[in-house]
Amino acid sequence: MTTMTLIALVVVVVLFLTLLAIRFHVGLSLMLAGLVGVVLLRGSDAAVSTVSNQPFSTAADYSLTIVPLFILMGVLAVNARLAQAGFDLASRVLRKLPGGTALASLSGSALFAAVTGSSVATVATMARVSTDAIVKAGNGIRLAAGVVCAGGTLGVLIPPSIVLVLYGVVTDENIGHLLLAGIGPGLLTVLAYAVTVVVVATRERRRAPVPAGTAGGAVDGSDREPVTPPKLDLTGFGFLVVIFLVSIGTIYFGVATPTEAASFGAMAALVILLIRTRPPRWLSSIKNSIVEAVGLTAMTFLLMTGAGVFTYFLALSGASTALVNAVLAADLAPYLVLGLCLVLLLPLGMFLDGISMILIAAPLLHPILVGYGFDGIWLGVLIVKVAEMALITPPVGMNAFVYSGSVPEAGLGRIFRGIVPFIVADIVVVALLVLLPDIVTFLPYLSSA
């Protein structure tokens, strides 16, 4: 790495943090910092071209149609009061447990994430409705933020997963095996998050018991019943199941690819909204839904565009290559190298989304770690898992930003404090995957035997 590259890196990182500090748009901060970096390394022509071509190249990607479609599906489901029905039912079922509504939200994220494979889409969809329900049930907004942001990361392990497929492409690992390998760790993560919710909610309640009369739902196992128990909307819950079956069923019965299935989910949600709304209000409810979905979509794509410019700068600088070379030069024990490589991913997640991170990091880490004797499939799941963790670790994480866009009153500080217990759960999961690799490799090798 040359002196100029080093200077550029320092300038860009400092500039980015400064822009964040003065409350500049995160997407534009990434863009501006990346732009300055490219000017330093390649001159202003290349920099202006990078920035001007980025919006089109970010969005002109058919596989990303899944983002607005699932956002639309989620918004329609909310406006048809389906999400409310689902949460009410899940909260009723899970109410004996502390944090029952948060657990309901977690199951929602897991189901949703299982279909989308997109962290950002999951968070954008779940954020508003989950937070309202969880807060209404008497839990803090911190728990809501934590469970939604962490819940978003589930989509990348539970198949179908675009990120796992991309790992397979850049490393030549078997894509089918990778997808199967994600199932075990995905379910383990759900379990770990559920335990986390129960622990956090229990501690919350010990500190500040829910004052009678403010809680709309029952959250505690004590004999105190809610003032007005939520009326169960079983039809609504039934419709929710229909949407899920339509979007996941089209995939599993071989009707549609996951990308296409998103349209079926949105279509079903639209029809259900029309069924549950009186005709004079049809136009206004559709209008409100699409405007909200389009706004969330634009915010997500502006972030991705900024990240794209930043990614270009990072790739150009060769910073990640230099980091890996430094690790190799140290000549350490295999598991120490593995640990270091995974830890190195976390700061990358400050700036990059899961897909960019895998595209840059996997080609570097895979050959080194496979050279140390680690299994390529297992490694893929581990790297993807840690890359997803990077999306929720402070000070900067894509999921937290998206959440904050949907729930502005939460504030990033509170969001990250809410996420911390889930990071602890993630660390436990990663440790288990390292100690018991069979959790990852059992399914793929069973299928090929």
Next chain:
Amino acid sequence: MSAGRLSRVARVSATVFGLTAGVFLLALVLLTVADVGGRSLWNQSVLGTVDISTLLLVAIAFLGLASAELDGRHVSVAMLEERLSRKRRVVLSAVRAVLLAGIGLLLVWGLADVLFSAVDRGETTNDILRLPTWPAKLVLFVSFAAFFVAAVAKEIQELRALRRNQDQEANR
């Protein structure tokens, strides 16, 4: 143009653009459902679904930028600023307005260049329909222009509100 007039223009165009994007989004849903339905039932896809969808996505992705800005959906980190004095916040707001205008001019100018180049070269998509890309690039140009107008107008309003409060404080 006054900031108030600017923000009225921004508001109206944001709404129009947002609704247009919404219509495109519904079109994307119908197109995909028709394509998959045709393929499953009659082994007959809608030719060029990927071409059309990709260009629709470019429009859907950014047409809502201005309305997202006016609705306060864009993400920023407010932790530090909350602790500053009003005077310093006025300075920061001014810095943000200047930065927004700067990057806005650069990007809009660059997007215009990208648009003209697409027209010049007769740029098309690479799949079967070979659709011209310039309409999508025109939408990008317009979307970002509206977004930066909205963002600058909003920042100027905030700056004014901050300064009004500052004056009131000084007179108290």
Next chain:
Amino acid sequence: GPAGEDDTFVLHYTTYSSPTSDQSKAVQRWAEEVEQRTDGGVTVRFHYSESLVDADEAVRASQDGRADLAQVGSIYAASDLSMFTVIELPFETNNPEVQMTAIMRLYEENQTYREDFERQGVRFLFPIPLGNAVLGTNRPVESVDDLRGRSIRSGGLMSEVMLAVGANPVAMTANDIYESLERGVVDGYTALAVANLSTFGLAKTTRYLTDPGVGAYSSSIVVVNEEVYQSMPDRYQQALQAASDNSIANGLEEMDAAAGTACAELKAAGTEFGAFPEDQVADWKERADIAESWVARYEQKGYDARSVLEDYRRIIDEETPRSDYRAPLAACMKGEVR
């Protein structure tokens, strides 16, 4: 810019290929040779899998300074290097080596073809082979007519080829094929060569693999920014050219190695091989009539596309007898071990 101190150049290379693909390996060998020949004066920094810029922006990126070197796939070149896409025309040659030589010779022998590159501010260096199109299906196909009504994943001009026989071309990325085929979203795939099958998990899962007779259907080339090239001292330019001269052989060697791996996997998985009869292929070519519509499309845009097609065909006629190269799928079916 890429120029460093004391006459050293660091060239940023952007590609959509993964680092372990046969195509990237061919370019890695080129880069090693260039570095050797220039005593380290020219080095190449690789950016794989579209990590620098997208595949369809490769030409413009190497023109406007976002990259110095780029792999340009013919399927992404319709707008920027239109005349280069002549090599995508189906049914023209079944010999990838001949296709490679034609890509190179057209640059020397056809003005219209060459002007495209000059207008974009890039210089053609060398081609990278892709191979002949295969057709993978989950049910047997014995004749061209068996394709009628089947949904086949395809892309580019291959989609038009499929339409001509009543198949239903479905556009999807190569990454999606594996699952879509498993679940029956599509009945088969094409617009891939044998050497690609392992990468997308298809070598172990394809049940019927047919040589459709379409032949070389796509390829890619490596280009360098013209200004960067001109700013280099003569001996560096000569080094780049000398390495490029060796690259067809290297590329075919890497492609054969990848195809050999896929072939072994296909055989281990019990894949059944087949090929369409020659008379049916000839009839198919006539029905599709893709070359003429290619000429018409670009004549409309002011290109002398006819001359490019004629020169392409002339070069193929000249080169075919000179080459004893056997394409990987044919070799695999004949049980030749590479």
